[in-house]
Amino acid sequence: MLVLHACWIPGAGAGIWAEDSTLAVTSPSQALRRARPHPFSAPAEALAFLVEGRSTRLDLLLPSGRRSPMDSPELVRITPRPAGTASLLPWSVPALILDPARLTETLGPAASASVVGDGDTDGDTDGDTQRETVDVRLAESARYLLELSRFCTGLVDRARTLPALQQSGDGFDARWRAVLTGPDATAAHALTTAMPPAFRAADASASPAALATEAMDALTDALTRTRLPASLLPRRRGRPPARRPAVESWLDALVGADARVDADAEELAQLADRLEPWLQATREERGPAQLVLRLNDPATRVDPATPIDPATDGGDDPTARWRLEFLLRSREDPSLLVDAEQVWADDGSLGRWLERPREVLLTQLARAQRVYPDLERGLRQARPTGIDLDVAAAHRFLSEGAAALAEAGLEVLLPNWWRRRRALGLRLSTTPSDQSAAGAGFGRDELSDFRWELVVGEHGLSGDEIAALVAAKAPLVRLRGEWIAVDPAQLERGVAFLERSGSGTMPAGEVLTLALSHPDDLDLPLELTEVTAHGWLGELLNGSLAATVADVRPPETFTATLRPYQERGLSWLDFLGRLGLGACLADDMGLGKTVQLLALEATRRSAAAAGESATVASGAQPAAAASRPTLLLCPMSLVGNWEAEAARFAPTLRIRAHHGPDRARGPDLAVALRDVDLVITTYATALNDMDELADHEWERIVLDEAQAIKNRLSRTARAVRRLRAAQRIALTGTPVENRLSELWSIMDFINPGMLGAHEAFRSRFATPIERGDDDGGAAAGLLRRVTRPYILRRVKTDPAVIDDLPEKIEIAQHYRLTVEQASLYQTVVDDMMERIEGSDGIERRGNVLAAMTKLKQVCNHPAQLLHDGSPVGRRSGKVIRLEEILDEILAEGDRVLCFTQYTEFAELLIPHIAARFDTDIAYLSGSTSRERRNDLVTRFQAGDGPPVFVLSLKAGGTGLNLTAANHVIHLDRWWNPAVENQATDRAFRIGQxxxxxxRKFVGVGTLEERIDELITEKKALADLVVGEGESWLTELSTQQLRELFTLSKGAVGE
Structure with missing residues (x-):
């Protein structure tokens, strides 16, 4: 395992280094004041494979024991290191200095390096293959650097930057600076506060505020330069001046690689002085009160008989005018809001919280006027309280001024209807056309009758209303009692579009393009707000097609009996394939994604062999007979499962596993593919052989465990997009794990370009949805509409999906510690609490996690903590209770899976259990070979293998079908419900x-019991925070940790 760390080096930028869990821990000599080489830091070559950067060495202050650095909390070893007293000592590490403009695309993919490997080297000896299998994690400091980079990227994307001229030494540099006001200032402050101590390891004397400011400045400057042209100046005509103006040199330095400004120092100083007031206007002032601007709309009464309110400009009626009011709000007590009239009438009562309120009001109005010049009219008043606006000015304020003022840090209050305003748009309605050929059925070329109409929100406009809107010629109009924004020119183009193309017929493929494209990508005069389709097109668009599409029946040679929902899944996959569309089958784990895909392959191959199309119910177009092989990519651990399932359920399919050192390559590969239906390969092999695989045309490309490409910038994700096929299918139980960009990556694979470019997707969907912006709900709705036709997800708990899965009973299996365990437990608590109380930051987090590990080892067995090779005996209450449970299970002739996260506990336990029950014990861990793994699973399922199967949670928790077991025991707890549920699903799945x-073991009175209670009582919160493993526990207070760790009465058995 490699754990990537980041730090900021003042004056140099972002540095990356890594810990390697496979390297020796101790140093050859005692710690010195001078930095010594870090004993388990990754070499520069390993770093260079993962990320791009300039090689260097860094001296870092790191938490250390007496002879070596301490492990970071993210580093996982097979045998955890004993904790010791920590102190900060200097260590020298190989590192890379990263390009600040490419941090996200450089560092982001490194976190996904493990998805390709899964222990799969295929016997190759080249270094790339070996390194590709390394498990890589981002430490807290590296994740923090990524967040900094994403924050600065967002600032640059929104043009929240300004050019500056700053003195540096005896000269001047041209720099781009972030404009941090309003929400951006709050976010920047939060990032500064959240800075991990390890991020300052290169210069512990630097304050978090200073380091964050330097990092944000450097990132903003670098990112802005990448988006600018080669020059900001127009091409000069005529003879250049004898001496170039300082401002031109400054502008050139703003876009060049060298920020140094080559000009006269005195002129540059004068230019800097002239720029200062401009920059000052963007700096947020933090006084006791802030200016608030509130826009009130007219209070004109509406005649219900008149659909369009003609009094849109106010006229002479003061109640019909738009009014922009000035107010002041207390920063300390936001509920305290006073209008300008109260300020001018103040008799001194405001002095309790605000000194010189009139001066504050005028000063902040002057600042706001620099952002929104229309406010100058208010400043010309003797006692400004607000300004009246006509309808054009009101619309200009709503659409432009309010956002500019808010970004400058000023509070703006707008009418409620504006935030949920209903825009003018177009709606398309379609029905199957009578012109379609009889029996044409489903297909992209089938004709549909269409009709366009103008709508406001969900309501269509009548001819009279359209005519009234055209006649109003105003940007803001009250329609049916509600204000709407109307662009007169856009409205005119929309009316012309209806007159020209209001109805007719179009192919179904064109309807799909219109319905599933983002509005910005369509050449229409108004935004397309809705597509209402009837028939099969409507079912495809609303996601109900899988339940209603014509049945596709697998051939008789397919031996599995499909459940009804699996038959629907097969038909859905087949239907999208005939439309030339990709699919994401996202069924819950255990619902048979494998068998549905094999059924699709068997159906198509049977049709090809018979020389006819697949048998489908009436109305469907014939499916093209498949002649080319399908390429399936999966983790190495699942290759054997695919081969076995194919042999069992689709024996007529010709299968070829493409991996290992003897796999066919070059001309041999082309020959080998001639008589093959399904080629199974691993992600690592496909990455190595991509040039050859991309040269072939495939019937389908299938990605199993498609979350392997969730990082769009990873080598795997980029490579698989090169593969060519008639259809692309993704199989995954988790299309989104952390960020919406993961969904984009999968959807862009199955249907390239459907969600647009990633940057556009981020601004249209990911940012507003993930940040919870005001328009996040609308963005989420649009995203669901766009992706719904291509994602099919069913869950086991839905009775409509599966109603015959047997009952699952979860039991908290309580036990009590032995006297020896209790003594060791209390010793660990006393020792670790003393260390936790005397530490902070990353050192404290390390101590908390070390305490967790030690206490869990004690709960398992004293010998696991002591590492003394002592006998098991009756020294562990957990082992004693396990023996009692196994006695009952084996007496009934049942079979059991036992999961543990510690291989050393498994290796301690297995000989004892084998001797106690005089039986063999099956054991699977990360070091088990593929052949041995397959043999263990086959024998266990067949019933002729050992009745007890011990598995390491990480190696055996996914990808296995072990339904021969009807008992599952979690010996120690991972505290991540999702991980435990995945392991349980090895037995609780279809076929059971x-x-x-x-059974989940819980030690009475120990931390196991308290955390189990915490997860049970606060399930919603636990699902959110426990998903990262145990790191959330490090954020508990010392008192909370003491309560968590302390051994309670009743914990010790007799």
Whole structure:
């Protein structure tokens, strides 16, 4: 395992280094004041494979023991290191200095390096293959650097930057500076506060505020330069001046690689002085009160008989005017809001919280006027309280001024209807056309009758209303009692579009393009707000097609009996394939994604062999007979499962596994593919052989565990997009794990370009949805509409999907510690609490996690903590209770899975259990070979293998079908419900015929019991925070940790 760390080096930029869990821990000599080489830091070559940067060495202050640095909390070793007293000592590490303009695309993919490997080297000896299998994690400091980069990228994307001229030494530099006001200032402050101590390891004397400011300045400057042209100046005509003006040199330095400004120092100083007031206007003032601007709309009464309110400009009626009011709000007590009239009438009562309120009001109005010049009219008043606006000025304020003022840090209050305003748009309605050929059925070329109409929100406009809107010629109009924004020129183009193309017929493929494209990508005069389709097109667009599409029946040679929902899945995959569309089958784990895909392959291949199209119900177009092979990519651990399932359920399919050192390459590969239906390969092999695989045309490309490409910038994600096929299918139970960009990556693979470019997707969908912006709900609705036709997800808990899965009983299996365990437990608590109380930052987090590990080892068995090779005996209450449970299970002839996160506990336990019950014990860990793994699973499922199967949680928790077991025991807890549930699903899945009993060991009075209670009582919160493993526990207070760790009465058995 590699753990990537980041730090900021003042004056040099972002540095990356890594810990390597496979390297020796101790140093050859005692710690010195001078930095020594870090004993388990990754070499420069390993770093260079993962990220791009300039090689260097860094001296870092790191938490250390007496002879070596301490492990970071993210580093996982097979045998955890004993904790010791920590102090900060200097260590020298190989590092890379990263390009600040490419941090996100450079560092982001490194976190996904492990998805390709899964232990799969295929026998190759080239270095790339070996390194590709390394498990890589981002430490807290590296994730922090990514967040900084994303924050600065967002600033640059929104043009929240200004050019500056700053003195540096005896000269001047041209720099781009972030404009941090309003929400951006709050976010920047939060980032500064959240800075991990490790991020300052290169210069511990630098304050977080100073380091964050330097980092944000450097990132903003670098990112802005990448978006600018080669020159900001127009091409000069005529003879250049004898001496170039300082301002031109400054402008050139703003876009060049060298920020140094080559000009006269005195002129540059004068230019800097002239720029200062401009920059000052963007600096947020933090006084006791802030200016608030509130826009009130007219109070004109509306005649219900008149659809369009003609009094849009106010006329002479003061109640019909738009009024922009001035107010002051207390920063300390936001509920305290006073209008300008109160300020001018103040008799001194405001002095309790605001000194010189009139001066504050005028000063902040003057600042706001620099951003929104229309406010000058208010400043010309003797006692400004607000300004009246006509309808054009009101619209200009709503659409432009309010946003500019808010970004400058001023509060703006707008009418409620503006935030939920209903825009003018177009709606398309379609029905199957009578002109379609009889029996044409489903297909992209089938004709549909269409009709366009103008709408406001969900309501269509009548001819009279359209005519009234055209006649009003105003940007803001009250329609049916509600204000709407109307662009007269856009409205005119919309009316002309209806007159020209209001109805007719179009192919179904064109309807799909219109319905599933982002409005910005369509050449229409108004935004397309809705597509209402009837028939199969409507079912495709609303996501109900899988339940209603014509049945596709697999051939008789397919031996599995599909459940009804699996038949619908097969038909859905087949239907989209005939339309030339990709699909994401996202069924819950255990619902049979594998068998549905194999059924699709068997159906198509059977049709090809018979020389006819697949048998489908009437109305569907014939499916083209498949002649080319399908390429399936999956993790190495699942290759054997695919081969076995294909042999079992689709014996007529010709299968070829493409991996290992003897796999066909070059001309041999082309020959080997001639008589093959399904080629199974691993992600690592495909990455190595991509040039050859991309040269072939495939019937389908299938990605199993498609979350392997969730990082769009990873080598795997970029490579698989090169593969060519008639259809692309993604199989995954988790299309979105952390960020919406993961969904984009999968959807862009199955249907390239459907969600647009990633940058556009981020601004249209990801940013507003993930940040919870005002328009996030609308963006989420649009995203669901666009992706719904191509994603099919069913869950096991839905009775409509599966109603015969047997019962699952979860049991908290309580036990008590032995006297020896209790003594060791208390010793660990006393020792670790003393260390936790005397530490902070990353050192404290490391101590908390070390305490967690030690206490869990004690709960398992004293020998696991002591590492002394002592006998198991009756020294562990957990092992004693396990023996009692196994006695009952084996007496009934049942079979059981035992999961543990510690391989050393498994290796300690297995000989004892084998001797105690005089039986063999099956054991699977990360070091188990593929052949041995397959043999263990086959024998266990067949019933002729050992009845007890011990598995490491990480190696055996996914990708296995072990339904022969009807008991699952979690010996120690990962504290991540999702991980435990995945492991349980090895037995509780389709094919299970018996009731499954799931036991989770809980030590009475120990931290196991308290955390189990915490997860049970606060499930919603636990699902959110426990998803990252145990790191959330490090954020508890010392008192909370003491309560969590302390051994309670009743914990010790007799």
């Amino acid at each position: 015929r018996r009731r499954v009993q799931v």
